[in-house]
Amino acid sequence: MPGEIDNDAISKAFDAKDNDSLAADYEKWAAAYDADNAAAGLRLPALAAGFVARYVPLTDRPILEAGCGTGLAGDNLYVLGYRNLVGIDLSPEMLRYAKRLGIYARLERMVLG
Numbered sequence: 001m002p003g004e005i006d007n008d009a010i011s012k013a014f015d016a017k018d019n020d021s022l023a024a025d026y027e028k029w030a031a032a033y034d035a036d037n038a039a040a041g042l043r044l045p046a047l048a049a050g051f052v053a054r055y056v057p058l059t060d061r062p063i064l065e066a067g068c069g070t071g072l073a074g075d076n077l078y079v080l081g082y083r084n085l086v087g088i089d090l091s092p093e094m095l096r097y098a099k100r101l102g103i104y105a106r107l108e109r110m111v112l113g
Helices: 007-015 019-039 044-055 072-079 092-100
Strands: 063-066 085-089 104-109
Touching: 007 019, 019 092, 044 072, 063 072, 072 085, 085 092, 092 104
Parallel strands: 063 085, 085 104
Antiparallel strands: none
16 A cells, blocks of 8 residues: 555564575565655665765766665765766665666675675
8 A cells, every 4th residue: 555664574674684584575575665665754865865975076986885775875876966876785676676777887786794
């Protein structure tokens, strides 16, 4: 239902015991991820882009977005003029959504930590 938050998906992501289960949870959540975050009032992607814009000059150097997910923060960075965005994420499905934006110079599946 529009405007409802999938608390189960959020809980599973935060309760994951290992990278494999975390990746599986994000694979299932990818299609609803952006809508769930919007319904929850998430503003982190825009805030993160604002901090980058404040402290990182526009350059053609690559900017790494670690844990890029569906590309919410990268999309904000692109609007602000950053073009050499490199995204990494644990979930291939999340990366597929990020790729659809057409803003990343490169996307790679990687595990942090």
